[in-house]
Amino acid sequence: MSNDIAIIGVGMHPWGKWGKNFVEYGVKAARDAIKDAGIDWKDVQFVSGAATMRCGYPGYVAGATFAQALGWQGAEVNTSYAACASGSQALAAARAKILSGECEVALVVGADTTPKGFLAPQKGRRPDDPDWVRFHLGITNPTYFALYARRRMEMYGDTQDDFAMVKVKNAEHGFSNPYARYKKKFTAEDVAASAMVADPLRLMDICATSDGGAALIVCSMEYAKKIGKADAVKVAAISTVTPTYASSVIEMPDIATDSGAIVDAQSFRAALPVKAYEEAGIGPEDISLAEVYDLSTALELDWIEDLQLCERGQAAQLVREGATKIGGRLPINTSGGLACFGEAVPAQAISQICELTWQLRGEAGDRQVANANVGITANQGLFGHGSSVIVKK
């Protein structure tokens, strides 16, 4: 396929709460990716950074910040911000540059550090700001995830035990992942004993925020051949579509959905992979494994259905059967997912691709999925940002 590019290097900095500057995490990840690719940093012609909004000006110009920290060598730079999909947009920018022939090798990198203390809404009365209004009315971030989870229980008969099984499964997956923050084999009893935050979700159903960094070295297929890596894992598709009006699902920070009275209501999450499947010429039946954005345990089940990996309402059954475990027929979040990592926004979408690359290369160690040929990622963030990336052997 003419639109393929090769992933010749991947690297990560362990997720955690290290309290260091985000640049350090990104540079460590980038150096690992460059080493993994077997190229020289000076061979990189384009640095595509995923921005962080929490670290001041260096975060807004992440591409340049990382290029400078790695040692200015004349490469062109770019910075993307798209909430949770920032890493995928940075990858899309690199792919466009490569496919247009403007460059052969690019570094894609994102890193973040967690703010000190709680992330509180801005001060002052702002009745025109939906974010201010919903907090004033007592509607917090877990409210939205809990509404989605309860909807599953009401529509499909999912239970809190099903959600706990997702946590237990992800904890098992992440246990041996050197880059995961939480490495403990939690049990269903541990989940049930954790505090209820927003019924039906408990503290252990909801992901934390973390420090972390992830990087990719991507290049043209010609370049990969030239350096003896013609059989590298490839990016087959990148979808970063925005929603289509009218959005049928209540989204943070809104108080109400769009109206479906005149225009048919649409699901944004379900639309994300559609473009990726079309672009790759690959269908859900070809998928060996998936890395999905489990901001909550129940949301992982929504994603499995949005990716069309099973019929609507059947995801919990897959979990009960053990199909989503490593060794099952459709392993989900083999890295351990956000449950084991915690969210590091600009690094997260890139880390999903790192995991799939290791899996497709057969380098995932204790987490290795047998016969992994095609993987898909999915994530969604605020303001109509989301992405789905397909990688293949």
Add this chain to the structure above:
Amino acid sequence: MTAKKKEPAIEGWFTMDSDKPHLLGSKCCDCGTFYFPKQKNFCKNPSCNGEEFEEVKLSRTGKVWSFTNSCYKPPEPFVAAEPFVPYTIAAVELEAEKMTVLGQVVEGVNVSDLKAGMEMELVLDTLYEDDESEKITWKWKPVSA
């Protein structure tokens, strides 16, 4: 004790009719799509160039889409009573507008009392009180209760 004066917690989002309150939305004069909160400038329907809107009272009953609660005190700008009392939240689908609207559920109704599809009506209730006034918001209440 004299009753404190009642004021809307957010101005212009709902009528202060204590008997049969309505949320105040808007409707595009061109395509007829509904908005809550009110859309004032440009229609968000990608097939519509509408720039004029009329204020409309939204349906005051609907069906439960989903529900949850808040077990922990939210951060400011929420004004919490001391000690904090957990409250229930519902997402309610309005049939005519084909729109889901969030809101707290009246006190005394717990998560275990709700089901998807249950008929709910809009009522006015206190969000919080300060020294001078009682701040009013809309809440959802099961029609049967």
